[in-house]
Amino acid sequence: MSSAWTPGDPGTLSDGRTRAAFRDDFLWGTATAAYQIEGSPDADGKGPSIWDTFSHTPGKTANGETGDVACDHYRRMPEDVELMAALGVNAYRFSVSWSRVQPAGSGAVEPRGLDFYERLVDALLERGIAPALTLYHWDLPQALEDEGGWLVRDTAYRFADYAGIVAERLGDRVHTWITINEAVVVSTFGYALGTNAPGKLLLFDSFPATHHVLLAHGLGTAAVRAATPGASVGITHNLSPVLPLTDSAEDAAAAVSLDAIQNRTYMEPCLLGSYPALEDVRVPVDRACVLDGDLDVIAAPIDMIGINYYNPTTVKAPGEGNPFPFEIVPMLDFEQTDMGWPVVPGGLRDVLVQQKVLYGDALPPVMVTENGVAFPDTLVEQPTPHVDDPRRVDFLRAHFAAVGEAIDAGVDVRGFFVWSFLDNFEWAEGYRPRFGIVYTDYDTQRRIPKQSYAWLRSFLRGDA
Numbered sequence: 001m002s003s004a005w006t007p008g009d010p011g012t013l014s015d016g017r018t019r020a021a022f023r024d025d026f027l028w029g030t031a032t033a034a035y036q037i038e039g040s041p042d043a044d045g046k047g048p049s050i051w052d053t054f055s056h057t058p059g060k061t062a063n064g065e066t067g068d069v070a071c072d073h074y075r076r077m078p079e080d081v082e083l084m085a086a087l088g089v090n091a092y093r094f095s096v097s098w099s100r101v102q103p104a105g106s107g108a109v110e111p112r113g114l115d116f117y118e119r120l121v122d123a124l125l126e127r128g129i130a131p132a133l134t135l136y137h138w139d140l141p142q143a144l145e146d147e148g149g150w151l152v153r154d155t156a157y158r159f160a161d162y163a164g165i166v167a168e169r170l171g172d173r174v175h176t177w178i179t180i181n182e183a184v185v186v187s188t189f190g191y192a193l194g195t196n197a198p199g200k201l202l203l204f205d206s207f208p209a210t211h212h213v214l215l216a217h218g219l220g221t222a223a224v225r226a227a228t229p230g231a232s233v234g235i236t237h238n239l240s241p242v243l244p245l246t247d248s249a250e251d252a253a254a255a256v257s258l259d260a261i262q263n264r265t266y267m268e269p270c271l272l273g274s275y276p277a278l279e280d281v282r283v284p285v286d287r288a289c290v291l292d293g294d295l296d297v298i299a300a301p302i303d304m305i306g307i308n309y310y311n312p313t314t315v316k317a318p319g320e321g322n323p324f325p326f327e328i329v330p331m332l333d334f335e336q337t338d339m340g341w342p343v344v345p346g347g348l349r350d351v352l353v354q355q356k357v358l359y360g361d362a363l364p365p366v367m368v369t370e371n372g373v374a375f376p377d378t379l380v381e382q383p384t385p386h387v388d389d390p391r392r393v394d395f396l397r398a399h400f401a402a403v404g405e406a407i408d409a410g411v412d413v414r415g416f417f418v419w420s421f422l423d424n425f426e427w428a429e430g431y432r433p434r435f436g437i438v439y440t441d442y443d444t445q446r447r448i449p450k451q452s453y454a455w456l457r458s459f460l461r462g463d464a
């Protein structure tokens with residue numbers, strides 16, 4: 001189905017709602033991450049990160065693509081902020097590159113790295129855009145990986161030092177702080193399956209990475225609070241509602257296992273101070289790295305929780321020889337994105353409501369810190385350069401509406417950040433998937449706002 005929306009039409013959602021249906025102080029923004037957009041990997045004293053190393057290792061990314069140039073945002077930041085201001089967002093979620101701030105991951109601070117983020121924050125604030133700062137979006141300084149990375153406990157303490165350094169410099173201007181982006185991806189794809197940096201294939205032995213990233217969140221939260229009392233601090237988890245293929249007991253057990261592994265292992269330590277029972281996880285996990293007191297640190301109160309949602313996951317009982325207690329079933333009855341993910345807007349409503357049911361008053365105010373979609377967009381040069389992306393318009397209209405439904409059902413949602421502002425480097429997938437509402441012409445670094453940008457501007461203006 002293609003959207004009938006064209007510029008000039010009302011900026012309504014799929015259910016007819018407008019911006020006025022949401023709280024006045026709702027944060028409407030876009031999101032990016034440092035390694036995916038900045039380029040300039042050696043500028044101003046930056047040290048290497050695990051993503052510099054990984055993307056330069058043959059065979060690790062599509063076509064050997066790297067983030068060396070990406071969107072050249074490090075040098076084009078002022079014009080990108082202008083484009084955001086013209087869109088009318090009141091917030092922007094970005095991440096700070098740890099190895100720009102501490103090139104070796106610990107010790108010496110590089111003031112020019114901090115200067116860049118200070119210029120960004122000031123440019124945003126001048127235009128009435130609230131910065132939402134993520135401290136860690138997967139680009140660990142390589143020097144720390146050389147010492148064991150997230151498998152070693154010390155990395156969590158180094159993260160807290162770094163968090164304090166950034167908060168000291170920017171805490172007077174940045175209100176919203178997100179410690180870690182998607183600990184599940186850091187651990188699962190970085191250390192269990194090896195498809196992301198640093199590329200370790202440890203399977204179930206990757207649990208120390210999970211635990212130390214969560215410990216880093218707890219220690220980092222305290223460090224940010226110490227440097228900037230009054231900050232709103234939280235963590236972003238990527239949640240995928242898990243659906244059993246049938247109502248058989250075997251498929252139900254498979255769903256319990258994957259839900260425990262990919263969702264509850266991250267939410268429960270932060271909100272309840274415990275890991276899910278091993279009977280639910282159903283894989284051999286050695287939790288010896290969890291020391292007394294760690295879970296109290298991880299569960300220290302937070303002011304908000306970020307939820308990234310892309311799609312649900314359907315599972316069934318595993319077949320013969322499968323080492324996992326579940327098997328993922330492709331959801332081919334739904335529209336497929338360029339990532340091969342099913343488009344299921346109702347899953348966003350369901351996952352938000354589910355968190356409220358599971359955690360009740362322990363669930364802090366929620367922000368949808370990422371949601372968006374990759375479709376194969378085409379740049380058309382005549383009569384003027386433009387990109388029509390009606391399927392992305394429909395996607396956003398339906399997912400914003402799903403958040404409205406979750407709010408109606410009693411979930412305290414305070415913000416929504418579209419992934420992504422610009423087409424960018426999609427990690428191991430390279431530059432093919434285009435998630436932006438602004439098209440990046442990588443040959444020239446031209447930015448061409450897509451039809452979805454025009455729709456979002458109209459929605460934000462409240463056109464009805």
Ligand code: FCB
Nearest residue numbers: 033181182185238419426
């Ligand atoms: C999320 C990541 C983000 C981007 C989107 C598509 O898991 O946080 O950087 O890659 O997926």
